[in-house]
Amino acid sequence: MSSMSKWVVGLALVGLCGCASDKGAKQPEVEKKEAGQPAPEPIRPKPASNEKVSERDTNADGKADVWVYSVEERGAEGQSHARMVRKELDINWDDRVDLTTYYDARGEREREAMDLDFDGKVDSVAYYEKGVNVRKERDLNGDGRTDEWAYYERGKLARKERDSNSDGRVDYWEYWEKDQVDRIGEDLDGDGNVDKWSRNSQTE
Template structure:
């Protein structure tokens, strides 16, 4: 493959990883956030004994940039080196149908997971991110029917959500804040410019 085609190929892969898609339904935070994700864990998991790996040099520098893992001919995982430093920056996981179910991203290139995107039938439904570097997600974003519907954050680093944004028609409808740390909203602020609300 000519070098320019390899660069275009890797660009498409990177773009898909770093842009958001939408979904038909949101995963509910209660009881599900964090399941299956591993922020703070190594971006490159250990290879399973039954996995076969295929390496690809997408930029033509003689070193692999894409590693595709299969079990019995079915793709289960793909790892990508997006900045060509020889280290994995993105790991994708696939279900039995070949649909993407999760992506783990190393956004600061330290070899650890900083963000995890979850998918249902290959479409992004939720994103979790560790913004303070403690190895735990503290920012959660939810999508429904192709649109952002909710953002939640742990702004104090306590492991408990204390800030909520609810979105309607592409804009913030209301913001909830937990001022006393008990996990419930104490103060609501409505967007006075949201004309979509009746």
């Protein structure tokens, strides 16, 4: 089975969805730290001392592909219970985590990190409020910094921003209406302000 086929089957099993990503040349992590750049976030962080993990085998191949991390807490009346804080999934069954979901104190999903190119590092992160996706961030060139931001309103894509030259400043904006681009703003001189607007004639 091809890698892409495994992704499709794995996503069907766990009820998740993903997207593809391309990466440019990567700078060694040691050089990144010396240059003051953040190292990419690992898709599988080290467990905290108070976290307990349980494993699941969803495809019956004898190997774990889901790891659930929980911490012991006490309720208002002093009763003890386990609260899930993180879930890791190997959705293409290559024995490596591809997706990590973090949960808040209410048990609601608050952040979902994905490794799209199977290198063990986070490439894309989705943020949730009350279980609803409100923002997605992507590291397109593997330098540990976000290059693209997508903002959602009522579940619909409303705006995209991009740092296209990796200088740490947004220089490209897309505004969306009715599931399509309405207008595009570009910063041509690097001052952080839009210099050129383009409109989609189909939305006028």
